[in-house]
Amino acid sequence: MSMDFSGTVSKGRKRKRGRSWTLLVPIYIFTLLFVFLPLIYMVYLSFMTKAEVWGFENRFTLENYKKILDPLYLRTFLNSLKLALISTLVNTAVGYPYGYFMAKLEKKKRDIMLLLVMIPFWTSELIRLNGWIIVFRSKGVLNLILEKAGLIDKPLKLLYNYQMVVFGMIYALLPFMILCVYSSVEKMDWKLVEAARDLGGNAAQAFLTVTLPMTMPGLLSGVVLTFIPSMGLFFVADLLGGNKIVLVGNVIQQQLTKGRNLPFAAALSVVLMILTSLFIAAYRRITKTDQLEGLI
């Protein structure tokens, strides 16, 4: 997925692209080779039979999909969906106001805030999550401080539970939401809000009828960028959830490695992909957005 926080594809630009289509050939070839073909292969794989030791046999079967209907896996899907929804909701609730107010700051302060949001990207996600473990573990920084302050008698058990995984997801994905919202709010024409106020709207009405619809593409991009990974970031669940919290991403990863069941992993991936697509489609329908901000 490539990101370009600078803008959306406008109708005008699309038309221009049509004229110089030869320039696009490399992009089409790239997409075909690295996106479309692997996708086809994955769908194909999901209908094949697992080989005895490693790999698969070219024998058509629906076994892999039947297996997903097992309550064990269904529950995993439900769990993942729930977690993705919570994480997306919190990200929206925190990220939208954050990005909104950041975009309204004066230039100097805005640049500092932007830098603070970007800095985490300079370090590996894994290292940062391990950092949280140092903070939250039984003999970690947080417990130490609380104990010294006399607020608790014995260390709190903070790690390796569902809440911690939710926290980790939100932590890992919040910057994406902030940047998406920021990029659309930054482009807002504030004269429109003045016009809304002038025509009789109070601050809340102006926000709901003008600002929110105008920044919806940014919000939608943020939702896409936080919802989809929330279903699949297996290492967050691995690191912060111990072995207790299993998400779809974890199952896929386990089936690929320990389980050595490529076709089943592929089937899980296909179902996951369909589910996320459905959710995004529903969201688009509800919010009436047809373009993604900052996402191409």
Next chain:
Amino acid sequence: MSEDLLVLQHIRKSFGSDDVLKGIDFSVRRGEFVTLLGSSGCGKTTTIRIIAGLEEPDEGRVLLDGKDITKLPPNARSVNTVFQNYALFPNMNVEDNIAYALRLRKVRKPERLKKASEMLELVQLAGFEKRMPDELSGGQRQRIAIARSLVAEPQVLLLDEPLGALDLKLRRQMQLELKRLQKKLGTTFIYITHDQEEAINMSDRIAVMNNGVFEQIGTPDEIYYHPRTSYVANFVGNANIYRGNDGVFAVRTEKVKIGDEPGCVIPAVVKEKSFAGGQLRILVALEDGQELTVSRFGINSELVPGQKTKVGWSAEDAVPVIDDGV
């Protein structure tokens, strides 16, 4: 009920160290078409933003219909604005744009769409209900913006250089149309422009602004024929400012006599001859270095640059003005 609908009392406003409005007093009568005329940065936009409630004055009061509205938010004032770049909502079609104010007032949908259609008819764009703003030309957007502001039936309509982005021909046509609309509705219009022709064509009264103060407020005739200051004479009438021993005078370019014409007493040298807008313009320099422009209809004159000549004018054509250095 007094005759003055809108009164500004000693309004001051500064942005940082920049004093944009230096204590202005101004009143607008019911049903009047008033123009704030001035070059960019003179404070005219700030003035109407204060009237609209989009800006709060540092000092002074705004009275509408006798009530103090200085502290009221924009949505609580019976004043609407037509913004310079129209500010149509790009996410709504034409009829939703126009009906926006009614939607906020919880007017039922069939009723507000009917009203929107009526407004479209008023601005001569019937049938444009379902168009999106980006499918309209500049002139059409302009009309939609006016319809959107008028649908709320404001007591005062503020127009911030609404014709600035249109070409000359369309601008002339829209001037007439706006005037017609204002007469028909009887709404009080406060119009901003830097174009003196536009101001003279449309206004009942003109307030000439310069540097955060009003230089002169009066009818187009008064402003044009009896400028109070040298700035007004120059900005509105393109008049010559002559600084003589017995005072400072504004002399209109067509009233300056030159060459063999009777009454020419002041020696001068022709510097330039040019032709513009159906007029021949001759720039002359007096002995003390002052430059004057003489204009005549037609393109012929025997005078050539470098030639010595004389200029003059009748006493009644020299209007004494306060010199503000322009």
